[in-house]
Amino acid sequence: MSSSTPIRVVVWGEDRHEQVNPVVRGIYPDGMHATIAAGVSALLGDDVTVATRVLDDPEHGMTEELLAETDVLLWWGHTAHEEVADEVVERIHRHVLEGMGIIVLHSGHHSKIFRRLMGTTCSLRWRNADDGELVWTVSPRHPIAEGVPQPIVIPGQEMYGEFFDVPEPDELVFVSSFTGGEVFRSGITYRRGYGKVFYFSPGDEVYPVYHHPDVQRVIANGVRWARSERARESYVVTPMYLAGDFGRPLLDRPDGSLVDYYTREPVTPGEARS
Amino acid sequence: MSSSTPIRVVVWGEDRHEQVNPVVRGIYPDGMHATIAAGVSALLGDDVTVATRVLDDPEHGMTEELLAETDVLLWWGHTAHEEVADEVVERIHRHVLEGMGIIVLHSGHHSKIFRRLMGTTCSLRWRNADDGELVWTVSPRHPIAEGVPQPIVIPGQEMYGEFFDVPEPDELVFVSSFTGGEVFRSGITYRRGYGKVFYFSPGDEVYPVYHHPDVQRVIANGVRWARSERARESYVVTPMYLAGDFGRPLLDRPDGSLVDYYTREPVTPGEARS
Amino acid sequence: MSSSTPIRVVVWGEDRHEQVNPVVRGIYPDGMHATIAAGVSALLGDDVTVATRVLDDPEHGMTEELLAETDVLLWWGHTAHEEVADEVVERIHRHVLEGMGIIVLHSGHHSKIFRRLMGTTCSLRWRNADDGELVWTVSPRHPIAEGVPQPIVIPGQEMYGEFFDVPEPDELVFVSSFTGGEVFRSGITYRRGYGKVFYFSPGDEVYPVYHHPDVQRVIANGVRWARSERARESYVVTPMYLAGDFGRPLLDRPDGSLVDYYTREPVTPGEARS
């Protein structure tokens, strides 16, 4: 396990709310993506290198060169999912299947990349009112749940509620409750190809959730978890074994006869199967 | 699907609280088990036959003859788990593995039979105070969730909270929230051998939960789900295939040689493998 | 369970091999899709109505009207996956998420619709040589495995081998072995939204696999399993709860104080939360 090479992290943010909503800008002066990135850096220090990219960068910052050098991509999007170019989504998708880890945050549940990986609508119920959130760990020994209290208390948060239309998670790590009584499977993981996917729901733009130390801890744990320790690997092409490697299987019976492996009919070696 | 033969249901209750606690007797004058049984009968009519048994019956009512004729067993126990004879627990266990369905309710999480099937402590956190419970469906097309509102509202209930030390469920059907903010995986299913297991948590003895129409509906759905449509089948003995049926595998190579299937070394048919 | 209304089945086939390959035409004179459809009809009789559609039909036969009236869609494609219009794929996808069952067969693993539902490459290893296949049941009480021998013996078949790049199945029903020693997870199920997905691998066009009685039995079982007993339901839009339904949560403490639910700070009812 290559604990010597830093995990190369990229935090992607839409950076649109920050431009137009003074409340958001007040909470996240450098943008949500910068706050998330700073949290990862602060907690993981020399174990990571962290960069950020935004929607309005060329190719949304998601160039082939960058992705080839990214171990874990964090994604926060909300109002502009449709502006992300399909070609870029396919590129990110391919990299995940080849081993890049991805952590999708909050309203990223409706991003093209998350919907592409899940194959479902990824829809849910929501409310922006007076809710707080309690994030409960239901898998206490999961590395993503390390070092956080039971529960994580987030005093102000947008409510996300079930039914959350995602495939049955490979692992359910967190379940949240909200002041209104709703529950939500708020920390879920999947494998897709050679890559790992972690979705973590807390994080509306009008709340300082990404400054919350326990939320930052979960995200840092997720970065460690999502990073693949092996090199990227492609599985797009369907390889074919050469038929000549094998041959017709027979059974050398105790009674001295030679029969076809499956049909049990007597054979003479060398005869072709019709 | 043998929808013509009724599902044979047995509801097992400890019937201890009812003897000593007037609050419980007031809510469940004939015993919790009788109320649960009446709910199943009322909802499933001619599709079921329902009997009840209690702890103080000979062999706790769980004779070989009865179990052999039971399609689905419902189990509610609380303070007297240790009084259930180990021999009876093994008998019930065997029947589940051979195809009998079992629905474990509320404090039955600590019953010997549920712990035997799960292999874990099945412990959880709890509180008896001023909580209400909301039971949310997270698998909306699951047959157990049919016909119940989202969420089921239970105004008074004992709180059960995570971490619930059970194996990862095969299926997660319900997640509950409580007034105090806790969450709990309240409806979970497992396969064990040829049998099905459904655990459903609502149901403390000092609340009228088993009179609740939505709780009765879930239990009735569970009875339908847990019933096996095939006959009982035993898998205790490890059967052995006769070696002589097979023989030594060879490959009849395209180049005309005969080689051992695995080692690829040339062979002469009829030679024994050393 | 609406056993009175027949399951409306549509079998979709590419119908290209049949046009150009006399071997295929010899085995499947009316097309693979017709043979598969005939098998379903023969086994399920009045419990189904079965239609077929092919790639070269207008809109590939997958019109909105037809899909709205289809309970279970069976899909066999191979060389022309890319010719299926994206718009039609999205339409089929939407219907699955809304409750239509889908059974994907053999080389359909690389169809656009299966890849859309899975989110992975769905690639695998293969060989067309002298293999036979044994299909072993690893979930003996699964309805899809009902009434078939252990194992199903298919004397001639194309080899499919691991690693099969699909998400971890919700249920693993069959695992196959091939003469060359490969294994393959050949019967897998998933839930996607309100719909069910079953992938079953046996079935290359140059073998008479769809005439095989056990293969037909599995497909018929799959049709029963995949059909949803509830009406179609859409979950594309994210509904919002009205904030005014709730209010600010407080706790009425035993000591007589009123505090905010989450922060535990004293409050005066009626004060807005800043």
Place this chain on the structure above:
Amino acid sequence: MSSSTPIRVVVWGEDRHEQVNPVVRGIYPDGMHATIAAGVSALLGDDVTVATRVLDDPEHGMTEELLAETDVLLWWGHTAHEEVADEVVERIHRHVLEGMGIIVLHSGHHSKIFRRLMGTTCSLRWRNADDGELVWTVSPRHPIAEGVPQPIVIPGQEMYGEFFDVPEPDELVFVSSFTGGEVFRSGITYRRGYGKVFYFSPGDEVYPVYHHPDVQRVIANGVRWARSERARESYVVTPMYLAGDFGRPLLDRPDGSLVDYYTREPVTPGEARS
């Protein structure tokens, strides 16, 4: 993650075959357990300390003191499962639930401890004849599958076949095929409480399987995987939250009224709920 402290491994063997069967003694002169232990040591060097214990040791070697100092226990048993004292089995079980990893090998599938953790019969089909085994990886990025070929070729091995009566694995890592055509889910993992369980099937006593470098590699990978990085933790007792911490939940409505959280009936703060 404490990569500095060595993983404390104990390999438990029945050591009965070795006493009475010269074939076994020839392959494993110091006992199977010693060979397995040597393999772990050779591959993991200073990252482990390895000890062995056998059935005929006092308390079968499984004292409270030893288990408290064991991170990962490996278990090979065959003909004498019933001789393992129930009290010792409960002790091992408790340690697994508290965080000790356990790797169960081959015929250990019928050990008391594995059956206790699984809750099923753990039965399977078998044959001792002329089979070889191919162990295929179906989860290529799983740490247990690191560094082994696809497939692992084991020229001589006892056949294990499905149906393997275990709960649905949390993770399926390996699937094997045998010369006779059988398949078997040969590498499976589970979480139980705070501990991890890995079952790996290759390894009959009359074959030199535990000398096989790829089998040794899998076992070493399993040791790393099964070791918990957190301290032992007990969850036997069901803790109770003090009711007084909470209070009666109310909602401070926008219209100025105060209502009960669940019933929505108007309340006066301080009134007890009846």
